[in-house]
Amino acid sequence: MGDDDRHGxxxxxxxxxxxxxxxxxxxxxxxxxxxxxxxxxxxxxxxGLLKALVWPAFLVYEVLKFVHA
Numbered sequence: 001m002g003d004d005d006r007h008g009x010x011x012x013x014x015x016x017x018x019x020x021x022x023x024x025x026x027x028x029x030x031x032x033x034x035x036x037x038x039x040x041x042x043x044x045x046x047x048g049l050l051k052a053l054v055w056p057a058f059l060v061y062e063v064l065k066f067v068h069a
Contacts, residue, residue, distance in 0.1 A: 024056070028053065032052035034052075
């Protein structure tokens with residue numbers, strides 16, 4: 001079948017967007033280190049890891065708050 005699917009359409013192999021996972025991972029590591037350094041106990045460390053997973057949401061919220069959207 002090659003690069004065609006069963007309906008004869010060609011699959012496009014593009015490199016666009018491939019680096020976003022790596023950038024998110026580096027950001028996760030940085031956020032995890034930051035939040036874990038701020039933690040003063042086990043459960044605040046667990047909360048810090050959860051915050052590190054969703055740090056882009058915090059970033060977008062603060063940017064939108066800054067531009068009064």
